[in-house]
Amino acid sequence: MPDFADPPAAGARPAPPRPRLQIGFVLLPRFTLSAFANFMDVLRLAADDGDGSRPIHCRWAVLSPDMAPIQSSCGVRIEPDERLGDPARFDYIVVVGGLIESGGGLPPGLAPFLQRAAAQRIGIAGLCTGVFALARLGLMDGYRCCVSWFHHQDFLAEFERMRPVSDQIFVVDRDRLSCSGGVSAAHLAAFLVDRHLGRAAARKSLSIMMIDEPMAGDRPQPGLPLELNARDPLVRRALLAMQQNLHAPLPIARIARDLGVGRRKLERHFNADLGIPPADASVRIRLAQARMLLARSDRTVTRIAEETGFCDASHLIRVFRETEGTTPDLWRQDRAQSSPDHQPDEGAVA
Known part of the structure; x- marks a missing residue:
């Protein structure tokens, strides 16, 4: 006999639809605020009509193993939203790095969380030097990864067998994504919004942010003539x-x-x-x-x-x-x- 659900009570509002794009942010100590903010604002503006900021079409959360505030490289602190938990509740886990010399290893519990996300084939992205943390865990082995030209030598010094891409603003290789930081984080976010919500939503976000148009990942990084x-x-x-x-x-x-x-x-x-x-x-x-x-x-x-x-x-x-x-x-x-x-x-x- 079929199992019919009870009809909704009179006057009850239907449950909101599941957001089409769900992002969990992992902010490393001394992370780069601009990379995080640029990526976040594209999601925020794509998630609602106008700039209402309601997480309707997109949902995001800053994750933490201990819920302690996380300090950026400029000193601004961000309060986490949720504990790490099960990464499967997100479509992508985005790791935001920052100052290389401040890193002395990942906070406790973060490495198993990222390795679990990789095992579950959840998309993992490294913004700015976040890709360094992923490479240290072996999560970039066999993948192409984007590194800022400014940190190219630093990456080669630590990962001799890897060949980072430093002439593109971002790289998407299967379920691994990486970008050089700064405004390229906005273009990587727009790529994901385009993939999950459509091109109009991506263009709308960038337009409100005063960015002319979405850039493809193979756009050269500013720097070398x-x-x-x-x-x-x-x-x-x-x-x-x-x-x-x-x-x-x-x-x-x-x-x-x-x-x-x-x-x-x-x-x-x-x-x-x-x-x-x-x-x-x-x-x-x-x-x-x-x-x-x-x-x-x-x-x-x-x-x-x-x-x-x-x-x-x-x-x-x-x-x-x-x-x-x-x-x-x-x-x-x-x-x-x-x-x-x-x-x-x-x-x-x-």
Whole structure:
């Protein structure tokens, strides 16, 4: 005989539908607040009409083994919502990392929780340096993972057999997801919202956050100039070392030694891959940064020279003139005048 449920009482409200996307957050000690907030806000804005923030279409919770407040790298503390419990109540577990040097192991109970989630084939994501914690547990073995260019060398130093992806903003490899941090966390969240709620919901979230449009995971990370798009792994690692030391450029011999090769071998790889020696690549990277600062800030040429590793303003001006055919100040003026937002003075004659 069929088992019929009792009809709802008169006037009773039907149970709300199950959210289509449920996320459990694990915040590591000294986590990066921006990565967490960017990911969270995409969910929040997709979960409700407008920016009402009701967890209707999405649900989220900050998880903890002991319910103690978790301090971010900037000092802000977050109160957990729930204990770890069964990871199966979520579609994804998102691990948010932060300062590498602050890590002395995972809080008690967290490793078994993440390993259980992996065994249950629940999606696991690492934001910022959260992927380091997953790799330490062996949860990234056999998976591609995204690491910020800034932490590329740190990752290689700890995980010699792994080859992190540092030229994309995020990577999705089956049930493992990872992103480089910062605004890329918003794009990874938008990817999941698109997958579970639809593209309109993802675009709506990003639009309210003043982000133009969703970016695909293979969008290059900001940092290395596009003209130095190296294929050789050794060259890529050397370029990343240069990028990480813009203000105080490392000698080429030091970079080669840190990479475990001789200077001549490094030079051969650069010439074969990019057609230029490492010293020229270093100058190009620093000039690209100088152009960016000239275009997007009002810093003086002297300060830009200091921040990009040139001896002084005269050195930057000389190198800039050799490559651009003009001085930094004139380049900035010409760019400002050619900008679509530039308006002529009211007294100017048309």
